[in-house]
Amino acid sequence: MIPHRLAVVGAGVSGLAAAQELVRRSDLAGIASEVMVFEAQGQVGGRVKSESFQGASIDLGAESMLVRSPETMAALGALGLADQVVRPGTTAASIWNGRRLVPMPRSTALGVPPHPLRWEVIRLLGLLGSARVAAEPWLRGSRPGADDPLGPFLAGRIGHTAVRRLVDPLLGGIYAGSTELLSIGAVAPHLLAALDRDHSLLRGLRQPSPASPAVGFISLKGGLQTLPLALARALPPTALRTGTAVRRLSRGAGDSIRVEMDGGDSVEVDGVALAVPAPAAAQLIQGISGELARELGRQEYSNVATLTMAYPAAALPQRLPGSGFLVPRGRGRVVTACTFLDQKWPHLREPGLVMLRASAGSVGEEWPLEVDDATLVTSVHTHLRRFLGLRQVPIAVRVQRWQPALPQYRAGHLSWCARVDGMTASLPVRLALCGSSFRGVGLEACLRDGARAGASLWEQVAHAPSGTSSAPVTESDHNA
Numbered sequence: 183m184i185p186h187r188l189a190v191v192g193a194g195v196s197g198l199a200a201a202q203e204l205v206r207r208s209d210l211a212g213i214a215s216e217v218m219v220f221e222a223q224g225q226v227g228g229r230v231k232s233e234s235f236q237g238a239s240i241d242l243g244a245e246s247m248l249v250r251s252p253e254t255m256a257a258l259g260a261l262g263l264a265d266q267v268v269r270p271g272t273t274a275a276s277i278w279n280g281r282r283l284v285p286m287p288r289s290t291a292l293g294v295p296p297h298p299l300r301w302e303v304i305r306l307l308g309l310l311g312s313a314r315v316a317a318e319p320w321l322r323g324s325r326p327g328a329d330d331p332l333g334p335f336l337a338g339r340i341g342h343t344a345v346r347r348l349v350d351p352l353l354g355g356i357y358a359g360s361t362e363l364l365s366i367g368a369v370a371p372h373l374l375a376a377l378d379r380d381h382s383l384l385r386g387l388r389q390p391s392p393a394s395p396a397v398g399f400i401s402l403k404g405g406l407q408t409l410p411l412a413l414a415r416a417l418p419p420t421a422l423r424t425g426t427a428v429r430r431l432s433r434g435a436g437d438s439i440r441v442e443m444d445g446g447d448s449v450e451v452d453g454v455a456l457a458v459p460a461p462a463a464a465q466l467i468q469g470i471s472g473e474l475a476r477e478l479g480r481q482e483y484s485n486v487a488t489l490t491m492a493y494p495a496a497a498l499p500q501r502l503p504g505s506g507f508l509v510p511r512g513r514g515r516v517v518t519a520c521t522f523l524d525q526k527w528p529h530l531r532e533p534g535l536v537m538l539r540a541s542a543g544s545v546g547e548e549w550p551l552e553v554d555d556a557t558l559v560t561s562v563h564t565h566l567r568r569f570l571g572l573r574q575v576p577i578a579v580r581v582q583r584w585q586p587a588l589p590q591y592r593a594g595h596l597s598w599c600a601r602v603d604g605m606t607a608s609l610p611v612r613l614a615l616c617g618s619s620f621r622g623v624g625l626e627a628c629l630r631d632g633a634r635a636g637a638s639l640w641e642q643v644a645h646a647p648s649g650t651s652s653a654p655v656t657e658s659d660h661n662a
């Protein structure tokens with residue numbers, strides 16, 4: 183039997199999980215196959231990137247992983263990472279209320295407080311804001327559509343104050359976007375599930391949910407990039423092609439796909455898993471389907487900068503409260519969130535130092551991408567001084583800009599995904615799309631989506647009518 187040739191484009195967590203699944207299925211079926219993973223950067227990981235900074239392994243992109251399923255922990259164990267797993271020292275965050283940092287209520291569902299008349303909620307929303315949330319069970323309201331915008335729905339249910347001070351900063355921290363426009367079903371399916379349990383959102387949230395409890399937040403001692411590095415190590419030694427950007431995909435002989443690389447080389451394969459952000463996928467797919475390219479090109483992304491800053495311990499007038507803080511949207515906002523790295527992650531503590539990680543930039547706040555490093559660092563430090571009373575400037579800063587950073591799951595996202603899936607399935611070639619653009623931005627969702635895409639591509643190739651699989655060709659055979 184002719185071995186299958188399969189390509190994965192993008193070696194972020196999603197692409198590596200897709201490649202791992204392709205190799206696993208091919209081994210299981212006892213069918214020889216060659217899996218090639220093309221990555222534009224010189225290293226794997228994409229938006230998961232760790233670096234040594236002031237003696238600690240810090241993360242410049244994703245910095246914690248919310249694990250919901252025990253299978254994810256088992257998968258980390260199978261990759262040999264069990265002894266690398268670390269848990270946060272604290273997850274108690276605060277919110278800036280315009281005058282000071284106020285601790286966030288302990289139990290909220292994406293910012294919606296099921297018990298709004300507790301003191302921890304009143305001190306953040308005020309008596310009126312909390313009373314407005316508490317009135318929710320008595321309001322009449324129809325169930326929203328699964329793909330409707332979250333902002334208007336929540337404002338109608340729990341009032342603008344709770345949305346502005348609690349929900350928006352929390353969601354802003356995850357998507358770097360505005361609650362107003364995000365799809366309820368795509369970003370907050372558990373709110374819809376609560377409405378399935380009770381007409382009142384609050385009462386529904388108070389009832390036990392059938393979903394299994396999450397394992398919790400974790401990181402890895404050497405930084406989260408340890409995960410994509412471990413995934414890459416588990417692939418056959420010749421699979422990975424870092425520093426190799428794919429320029430476009432086109433139709434090859436029969437139903438094969440030609441993967442054309444920057445620099446002119448090309449290779450013909452039986453199927454491709456595309457694991458790059460949707461706008462990048464749109465560019466690559468143009469030569470195969472203009473219609474799918476147009477659809478993929480619609481997705482909007484936010485741009486974000488992260489600044490990891492080391493201060494002398496003496497720069498702080500007092501001990502930092504909890505794991506960090508969030509800043510609600512508003513005029514003149516500079517920092518959107520700040521993590522107290524050595525409080526949240528005890529393994530990062532370095533004697534005599536305080537390590538902060540600030541995030542700047544969001545949809546409609548593009549300035550961090552437009553200014554130089556010196557201006558960005560000065561603005562962020564000045565802003566942090568206001569929150570924390572810092573008495574000295576940082577002794578070291580690492581700036582990382584992410585462009586694009588995070589996809590915006592706008593109202594209509596679920597039907598967009600369904601349209602993209604339908605168009606992909608009707609192509610005359612074997613293609614699977616995966617990654618944070620589609621079914622979740624969290625690392626656990628990316629791992630799952632990569633594995634799903636790998637399985638889907640394998641099924642397409644394994645069930646292709648015999649004789650349609652392309653014969654192996656040598657690289658550069660098809661140079662234009």
Ligand SMILES: Cc1cc2nc3c(=O)[nH]c(=O)nc-3n(C[C@H](O)[C@H](O)[C@H](O)COP(=O)(O)OP(=O)(O)OC[C@H]3O[C@@H](n4cnc5c(N)ncnc54)[C@H](O)[C@@H]3O)c2cc1C
Pocket residue numbers: 191192193194195196197220221222223226227228229230242243244245246247248426427428429457458459462466486488584586587588616617618619622623624625626628
């Ligand atoms: C600042 C920031 C903080 C975050 N924090 C968290 C967090 O704390 N927890 C969490 O769970 N998630 C977090 N996320 C989200 C999470 O990091 C991403 O959703 C996830 O890493 C996306 O993985 P991916 O593999 O789908 O895509 P990516 O990581 O974007 O990988 C895509 C890869 O494709 C490559 N590529 C693109 N075009 C081409 C081409 N033409 N040819 C070859 N290769 C190409 C890119 O170089 C990249 O390596 C954060 C994201 C950002 C930006």
